[in-house]
Amino acid sequence: MKKFLIVGxxxxxxxxxxxxxxxxxxxxxxxxxxxxxxxxxxKLGAVSKFRFKGRTFVLxxxxxxxxxxxxxxxxxxxxxxxxxxxxxxxxDDLNLPFGSIRVKAKGSDGGHNGLKDVNxxxxxxxxxxxxxxxxxxxxxxxxxxxxxxxxxxxxxKLLPERLTKATELIISFGLAGLNNxxxxxxxx
Numbered sequence: 001m002k003k004f005l006i007v008g009x010x011x012x013x014x015x016x017x018x019x020x021x022x023x024x025x026x027x028x029x030x031x032x033x034x035x036x037x038x039x040x041x042x043k044l045g046a047v048s049k050f051r052f053k054g055r056t057f058v059l060x061x062x063x064x065x066x067x068x069x070x071x072x073x074x075x076x077x078x079x080x081x082x083x084x085x086x087x088x089x090x091x092d093d094l095n096l097p098f099g100s101i102r103v104k105a106k107g108s109d110g111g112h113n114g115l116k117d118v119n120x121x122x123x124x125x126x127x128x129x130x131x132x133x134x135x136x137x138x139x140x141x142x143x144x145x146x147x148x149x150x151x152x153x154x155x156x157k158l159l160p161e162r163l164t165k166a167t168e169l170i171i172s173f174g175l176a177g178l179n180n181x182x183x184x185x186x187x188x
Contacts, residue, residue, distance in 0.1 A: 070121025
């Protein structure tokens, strides 16, 4: 049976719950809701698992805070004996318009501190990442306030459809593979 580790990057705590930076957590919460799953607090993160069409999906929301996510990811890859090619990390991206999807097989951290830590801990940039566009509607020097801010009312209206697309992408990653998922979802 193939296993996949799907990691949503975010920060723990109620004050971060509905922020742009926590889109990774939000997407995993949506998938868990659709599959009627609960997350259990375990070592270094909240974890939920489900099986679908011969695949096991391990959903992880690291409890190490965004900028120290690598430790949690490495622990769960090892614990669940999941190969690096079956890892998908979900994060926010300021360089993409709101709701845009970009899946890549590898790449730099692009200035994202969560990915920077993952790269350092895993000692590679060769893992799949799913970047969810949050836009860049902020004035100079206000980037931190923007990503840690709540969604606008316009974004909230569009978010449910984008979350549905994001959960479909995760299932596609497990069933159809990375290349087919990139072809089907990038730019959608």
